[in-house]
Amino acid sequence: xxxxxxxxxxxxxxxxxxxxxxxxxxxxxxxxxxxxxxxxxxxxxxxxxxxxxxxxxxxxxxxxxxxxxxxxxxxxxxxxxxxxxxxxxxxxxxxxxxxxxxxxxxxxxxxxxxxxxxxxxxxxxxxxxxxxxxxxxxxxxxxxxxxxxxxxxxxxxxxxxxxxxxxxxxxxxxxxxxxxxxxxxxxxxxxxxxxxxxxxxxxxxxxxxxxxxxxxxxxxxxxxxxxxxxxxxxxxxxxxxxxxxxxxxxxxxxxxxxxxxxxxxxxxxxxxxxxxxxxxxxxxxxxxxxxxxxxxxxxxxxxxxxxxxxxxxxxxxxx
Numbered sequence: 001x002x003x004x005x006x007x008x009x010x011x012x013x014x015x016x017x018x019x020x021x022x023x024x025x026x027x028x029x030x031x032x033x034x035x036x037x038x039x040x041x042x043x044x045x046x047x048x049x050x051x052x053x054x055x056x057x058x059x060x061x062x063x064x065x066x067x068x069x070x071x072x073x074x075x076x077x078x079x080x081x082x083x084x085x086x087x088x089x090x091x092x093x094x095x096x097x098x099x100x101x102x103x104x105x106x107x108x109x110x111x112x113x114x115x116x117x118x119x120x121x122x123x124x125x126x127x128x129x130x131x132x133x134x135x136x137x138x139x140x141x142x143x144x145x146x147x148x149x150x151x152x153x154x155x156x157x158x159x160x161x162x163x164x165x166x167x168x169x170x171x172x173x174x175x176x177x178x179x180x181x182x183x184x185x186x187x188x189x190x191x192x193x194x195x196x197x198x199x200x201x202x203x204x205x206x207x208x209x210x211x212x213x214x215x216x217x218x219x220x221x222x223x224x225x226x227x228x229x230x231x232x233x234x235x236x237x238x239x240x241x242x243x244x245x246x247x248x249x250x251x252x253x254x255x256x257x258x259x260x261x262x263x264x265x266x267x268x269x270x271x272x273x274x275x276x277x278x279x280x281x282x283x284x285x286x287x288x289x290x291x292x293x294x295x296x297x298x299x300x301x302x303x304x305x306x307x308x309x310x311x312x313x314x315x316x317x318x319x
Contacts, residue, residue, distance in 0.1 A: 001057060001058070001059030001060075001308070002056070002057050002058045002059060002274050002291055002307055002308065002311075003058070003059060003060045003061075003062070003273075003274060003311040003312050003315065003317055004053075004058050004060070004061045004062065004274060004275060004276050004278060005062050005160065005210060005250055005273050005274065005275045005311050005315075006062075006064070006160070006162075006210075006212055006250045006252060006275030006276060006277055006278070007061035007062060007063055007064070007275075007276060007277075007278040008034065008039060008063070008064060008065060008066040008277070008278055008279065008280070009039060009040075009041070009063040009064075009065075009087070009088060009091070010022075010024075010026050010034075010039050010040050010041075010065070010066075011026075011040070011041045011083065011084065011086075011087025011088070011090075012026050012027070012040060012041055012042070012087075013083050013087060014069075014080065014083040014084045014087055015027075015040070017079065017080055017083055018069070018080060021071070022065075022067065022069060023067075026039075026040045027040070032283055033283065034066060034279055034280055036282075036283070037279035037282045038052065038279065039278075039279055041087060041090075041091065046091070049061075049278075050095075050098060052278075052279075052287040052288075053098065053287075055287070055288050056287050056288035056290070056291055056292075057288070057291065058276075058287075058291070059097070059098070060097070060098055060099065060100060060317065061098070061099055061100075061278065062099075062100045062101060062102060062127060062128070062160070062315070063088045063091070063092070063099065063100070063101040063102070064101070064102050064104070064130040064160060064162060065084060065104065065130070065162075066162070066165075066277075066280065067132075067162075067163075067164065067165045068132045068134070068135070068136075068164040068165065068166075069081065069084060069104060069132075070106070070107050070108065070132065070135050070136055071106075072108075072136060074106070074109045074112055077106040077107075077109055077112070078106045078109070078112050078116070080106070081104050081105065081106040081116060082116075084104050085101070085103055085104055085116070085119075085120060085124060085126070086124075088101035088102075088124075088126075089101060089124035089125060089126070092124075092125060093125065100125075100126075100127045100315070101124075101126055101127070102120075102126055102127065102128045102129055102130035102158075102160055103116060103117055103119075103120025103121065103124065103126035103128070103129055103130065104116075104130050104131075105117060105129065105130075105131060105148065107131065107132075107135040107136075107140070107145075107148075108135050108136060108138065108144070108145075110144065110145070110147050110148065113148055114147065114148070114151055117129060117148075117151060117152075117157075121155065121157075127158065127315055128157060128158030128159065128160055128210075128315070129152055129157050129158065129159045129160070130159075130160050130161070130162065131148075131159060131160075131161055131162075132161065132162055132163070132164040133161050133162065133163050133164055133187045133188070133190065133191040134164045134166060134168075134169075134187070135164075137166075137169060139190070139194050140161075140191075140194075141191075141194035141195055141197065141198045141200060143198075149200055149203075149204045149207065150204065152204065152206075152207045153204035153205070153206045153207050154206070155206075156206040156207075156208075157206075157207060157208070158207075158208045158209075158210065158314065158315065159207055159208070159209050159210070160210040160212075161191055161209070161210070161211060161212065162212055163183070163184040163187035163188060163212070164187065165179065165180060165183070165184065166179075166183065166187070167179035167180075167182075167183030167186075168183055168186050168187055168190060170183070173186070184213065184216075185213055185216035185217060186216060186217075187216070188211055188212055188213050188214075188215055188216035188218070189215065189216040189217050189218050189221070191211060192211060192215055192218045192243075192244055192247065193218075193225075193229075195209070195243065195247075196225065196229070196233070196236070196240045196243045196244065197233055199236060199237060199238075199243065201243050201246040201247070202237055202238055202243060202246075205246075208248065208314060209246065209247040209248065210247070210248045210249070210250060210273060210275075210314075211247050211248070211249050211250070212249075212250050212252055212275060212277070213249075213250065213252045213253065213277075214249050214250070214251065214252070214253050214259055214260070214262075214263040214272075215244070215247070215249045215263065215267075218244055218266075219259075219262045219263045219265075219266035219267065220262060220266075222240070222241040222244060222266055223241070225239075225240035225241060225244070226239045226240055226241050244267075245267055245268075245271065247267075247271070248271050248272070248273050248310070248314060249263060249267060249271060249272055249273070250272075250273050250274070250275030251272055251273070251274050251275055251290075251294060251306065252275050252276065252277045252281070252290070254281065254284065254285075255284075255285060255289075255293055257297040260293075260294065260297050260298065261297060261298065264298060264302060269298070269301075269302035269305050269306055269310075270305065270310060271310075272306045272310060273306070273310045273311040273314060274291060274294070274306060274307055274310075274311055276290045276291070291307060294306055294307055295307070
């Protein structure tokens with residue numbers, strides 16, 4: 001059975017607290033977009049989620065938010081993240097065979113984030129950490145976030161990252177309407193690039209990183225990073241391609257055979273884990289198609305490893 005490492009969920013209490021700071025609002029009807037699909041904690045949406053999982057052969061989803069939930073004020077930021085993590089843990093505790101969750105952190109508040117990481121692992125039963133690729137305009141590779149990486153390294157934790165949906169704060173992306181369609185993939189690539197620049201995976205080798213969307217354009221850039229990247233960065237303890245291959249990458253690619261085969265060749269099939277971006281892609285394809293597609297475009301042995309082994313082994317789930 002399949003483990004979906006990239007699935008979104010919006011608890012009602014969290015949505016009510018955040019209001020328009022975290023779109024879409026739960027309970028506000030939409031003709032398109034994430035709110036159109038089963039994404040809330042209503043009984044109907046939970047049942048709809050499970051029906052789609054069953055139809056797709058997905059045994060378990062690991063929950064995370066679909067955009068940046070961070071707030072600049074510490075007290076309000078902690079309250080928001082508690083509502084989010086508690087909502088995720090409540091569903092996981094009700095359906096432990098079907099649902100798990102990452103612990104979200106109230107960044108940029110470092111001490112509060114360390115406390116919430118502890119609570120997530122010791123009290124809530126979380127299976128990893130989730131961070132957005134930027135935090136209120138700051139890269140999470142900046143030195144101020146080092147205590148977070150040190151603690152995850154001590155724990156040997158899994159870190160799943162996700163775009164902040166900022167279009168990398170670029171007017172040439174956002175003003176032209178490409179915030180999600182291009183901006184998110186560039187955010188994925190910038191995360192890998194910033195990790196290479198700061199050598200965070202090299203310095204914290206016990207963290208197991210999952211990058212979404214096959215790493216954006218990173219699979220096509222490994223040779224260039226090893227040549228021009230090293231020239232521009234100066235001395236690094238290992239080649240950028242070596243650092244990039246320390247990560248796992250989820251398989252969300254909007255049905256692109258070229259992207260899937262490129263990533264499989266660049267990183268190896270053993271570094272790809274099944275993800276769906278649930279329910280974002282459902283405006284464009286059925287949930288089951290997100291996984292069935294993998295079997296059609298990759299050799300059978302690679303597809304079976306990606307669908308039924310890699311994520312399960314990474315998280316220690318039975319498979």
